[in-house]
Amino acid sequence: MRFVADLHIHSKYSRATSREMSPESIWKWAQLKGVNVVGTGDFTHPGWLNELREKLEPAGNGLFTLKDDYRTAEVPDSCRAEPFFLLSAEISCIYSKGGRTRKIHSIVFVPDFADAARLNAVLSGIGNLRADGRPILGLDAKELLKMVLDVSTDAMLVPAHAWTPHFSVFGAMSGFDSLEECFEELTPHIHAIETGLSSDPQMNRRLSRLDGITLISNSDAHSPAKIGREANIFDTDLSYGAIMEAVRTKKGLLGTIEFFPEEGKYHYDGHRLCGVSLSPRETIEHDYLCPVCGRRVTVGVMHRVEELADRQEGFSPPGLPGFHSLIPLPEIISETLKVGVNSKKVNNEYLKVLSSLGNEFEILMETPLEDIGRAGSPLLMEAVSRVRTGRIHIAPGFDGEYGRIRIFEKVEREEIKGQKMLF
Amino acid sequence: MAVSASSERTALRLNLLQTLNESQRRAATALEGPVLVVAGPGTGKTLTIVHRIAYLISRGVRPEGILAVTFTNRAAREMRERAEALLGSPRGMFIGTFHSLGIRILAGELSGGFTVYDRQEQVRLIRALLKKSASRPCAKASVTVIAEKISRAKNLFAEPDEKMRGLYEEYQSALRKDSALDFDDLILRPIELLGNTDTLKRYREMFSHIIVDEYQDISPAQYRLLRLLAGRSGNICAVGDPDQAIYAFRGADVEHFLGFERDFEGAETVVLTRNYRSTETVLKASGALIRNNTRRIPGELRPSRERGRPVTVVSVPDERAEGEVIVGEIEKRIGGTSHQRLFRTGEMDGHGGEPCGFSDFAVIFRTNAQVKAMEEAFAASGIPYQVVGRPQRLKRSAAADAISCLSAIADPADGEALRRVASMEQRGLSSEAISEASARAENEGLSLYEAMKACAHRWTGGDRKFLVMMERFLELKNRLSIDALLDVVLEESGLRMVYGDGGSFTPLENLASAYRGLPASEALAGFINDSKILSPADAYDPRVHAVTLMTMHTAKGLEFKVVFIAGVEDGLIPYTLNKDDADIEEERRLFYVGMTRAKDELFLIHARRRFLYGRRLPRQPSPFLDEVPEGLIKRVTVPDRIRREKRDDQMGLF
C-alpha cells in the first residue's frame, strides 16, 4: 500500500523542543499532516521510552499504535486515520578523528522495545542519555554503528541531515568527504542518508558515489506542526521490516517530499550575525571571509555539494525515486493572509481548510485546485498551484537563517484578489 | 645467512637511542650500579625507561632478569607495550606493580596457595570481627577508617597503635586461617620470605636489573622490599620526581628519593630537564609555584614549546557558576555541541586553536566532595564525562560480577562466589532454587555446588540451564587459555549483555591479554588475585571520548590539552578544612601535579562562595595563586548574576 512516513522527529525530552511533543499530539498531528508512519524520536531517553511503553502498543508488524485510552477527538473527520509509530532516535557523536573535531548526527531505528532498551544499556555506559532526548556521545560514529549492528540485525543507522555544516557526515565544518572516511569497513552497512532540509535528491545525485545510497527525507520536527515538512512515500507492506527493506534497496520507495532546498537554514553560505548571505561563487571570491567582519563564513550545503560533486548540475540518473518539493501549508496560508505563520488567523484558516478538504499532504499534492479555491480562497488556490509547479521566489537560507519564501509579488497579489471581485 | 644475535643487538642498540635527548640517553644507558633519574612532568620518563629496558636487552641482559615496578597497572601495561614495540617482539621482562611483584614472589614460595582480599573483602572481614568481639577498639572510627589504619601501619612497617592492637591480632589470625592476604601483605610477606638467605640469593640472581617508577611515592615497606632485592650497590634505577610526591597520607615518604645517593653506594644522578608537554607559560607558572618548597632537588624545567596562552584565573560567584564556566569553555573549544549552543556562544568557526575532542579536557579538584556539583553541570549540559577514581563505586559492578564467575569456576567450593553468580539477574538461579540448595548444603554438610547438583534433578528451565552452564565452564577451564575463557564466560553468563560492551570489562580483558595463551587450569587463581588489584584508574574505555573529572591524586601521570582546576580556594588548596596538620609542601606538590597536566591551556577557578560539607561558606582565593607571577596570568571575573538564556525559536505553533 502507498503511505507517507516521517521517521525523524524529537520528543519533549529534547533540547529546544515544544512541550507539546507527546505521543498524543504526535498522533493527532500525524493525521492532520497525512503522515501514516511517524518516528517516535528519542527512544534513547529513558523517560520518553517509558512513556512510549505506557502509551503505545505493538501492532505486530514492528510498528506501534497509540492505545485507545490516549486518543482524543480533536482530529477533524476529514483527516482521521490510523498513524503508526516506529521506534527512532537521533544520536550526536562528537569526537576527534584524523586530527579534526567531528560532529555527526545519526538516526537509529529498531523494531521493538527490547532492542531499544538493549542499545540504551550499551550507550548509557558511554554517555548521559538523560540530559537530552538527542544524547551527545563522545564516540566515533563508526563505533556507534558497530554497537547498533550488534544490538540487532534488524536495527538500522542512517546519517542524519547529511549536509548541514555543523553536525553531519558531509558537513563542511566537522564532517567527512566520504562515507568511507567516516565508517571505514562498515560503510556497506550504511544504506541510506537523510538529505536534510537544505538539500534535495537532485543535489545529492551530483555525487556518483551516492548512487547506491537511498535518499530519505524527514522533518526533524521539534514541534507538532512541523511533522511531515519532509517525508517519504512508500509503496510496501505496512511494517517495520518492509520499510527498512525499502530503505535498504530503494524498492518500494516511491519518492520523497522535500522542502525547496533554498528554504533550508544552510542552503547558501554566509554569516548570520552580520546578515551576510553569499552564493558559493561569492564565498570563493571573498576567500571564505565575511565581507563585514572578516571572520570565516559558514559554508552551506550547496557549496559543500559543489565541492564534492563529480557531475554537472541538473544531472539525474534514471530509475531513482522522484520527489515533490513542497512548502508547508501554514506557510502558504501565512503568505496569502499576509500575517505571521504562528498567528491565530493562520491556524484557524488551516484547520478550516483541513476540515473540508482532508489532510495537508492531500491538499498540497492531490486535491483539485478548484476545491481549494472553494474551501479556502482563490489566492490560496493560486498559491498551491504555484507551489506544485515550483513557480515561487525564495531568498536562500544561510548560516542557520531559514530561507524566505515569496509566492507572490505584491502586484500579483492585488491582481488575483481583484479577479476574485469579478467572479 | 642468518643474522647473528649479537649483530642484531648491535643494530638495535644503534637505532635505539637516536630519539633520546642527551640526559635521557644517559639515563637509559647508565647500566651498572645505582642510578637515580629525576624526571619532572613531561620530560619523557616512560620513553626513557622503555629505552633503558631495550638497551639492557641489546647489551645481552636476559629479559627475565629485568624487573620494572610501576605504580599502576595502567602504567605497567603502557610500559610493556612500548617496550615490546621497541624490541619488536614480546620478551620475558617482569613489568608490574608492587602488588603484582608480591603476588609473583608469593606464588613461587607459598606452596599451599593463597587468596588476595581486596579492600571490600578486607572491610567485610573487619566488620565481622567487630561484631564478634565485645570491645570496639575505637568506638567512633568507621570500619573503613580502621582498615586504613591497619593498612597505614603495615605500609609504615610499624606496629599498630595501642588501641588497635587486639583487633589487629584478630584480623591477622583470621587472614591466616583463610590463607588470605590483604594488599599490604603482598609486600610484607615477600619481605619475610626474603629474610631467608637462600631465598634472597635466588631472587637477587633472578632479577639482575631493577627499575622503579614513581620512586618518590614508595612506602617504607616497599622500600624495604626493594633494598632486599637490589642489595646496597645493586643495579637499581629509581625514576621519579620529588616535586610530584603526593602519597604521604598512605605512608609514602619522599625522603627515600631525596636520600637515594646516601642509601645506595656510588649512585649516579641524572636529571631530565627538557619538558615536551606544556607551553612555556604553563611551565613557568608551575615552576614558580614549586620553587617555594624546600624538600626538593633544586632545578627548573626547560620548555621546548612556544609561550602559549596565559594561565586564566577565573573568579566565579559559586560552584554552579564554576561548572557553567567550565562547560562553556569546553563548548567553545568543541565549536558548540548543538545548534542552540552554537548560536549562544556565537562561535561558528571553533576556537581558532587546535580542534579538540572531549577527551582533551580534564577538570581536576582537590577533594571528592567537589565532584557532585561538577557532575551536575556536566549532566545538565549533556557533555559526556567520566569520573575517574571515584571511591567505592565497584559494589555490584560488571568487573566484580565477572570476577565472581571466575572465582566460582576456579574453585566451585567457593560458596560465596558461587552464590553471587547464582544470584545474577540474567541466567542466574531463581531465588527458590538458591534457598533450596543453600538449605541442603547446610543440612548435609555439602558445598553449595554439590548441593546444587544434588537438587538439580528436580529443577527445570533457567535453573537447570544455570547448572549446565557452570558444568560447561568447569569443563572449558581445562581446555582454554585465560583470555579465551574470560571471553566465553562474559558471553554465556549474559554479563556482556547486561553491562553492554561499553568498556566495563576492558581492564579485565587487558589483564587477561597479559596472560595470553596461559592455560586457565593453571593460571586462573593467579589471574583472579591479579584482577583484584586493578585500581579504578584502570577503568578507562579508550573508545570513549569524555571529559575527565578527577582528583589531583588520580591525575598524576596523565596529560590533557586543556585543564581546569576547580576550587582553587584557601581551605581546599591547600586542603586545611577538617584538618589541622596539613603538610603545606605536599599540598603544593599536589597543586603542581594538577597544573602540570596541562599541555596547551590552564584555567584556575575559584568561587566566592561554595556549598561544602553541608554549609555555604564565603571563600578566599588559594594563597598558592599569589606564588604564580602576575605576568603569566589573565584574570576573569564572572559577576554574581548570570543572564538566563532564551529558548529556541522553534517553540511556537508553526
Ligand SMILES: [Zn+2]
Ligand atoms: Zn540532528
Ligand SMILES: [Zn+2]
Ligand atoms: Zn560577519
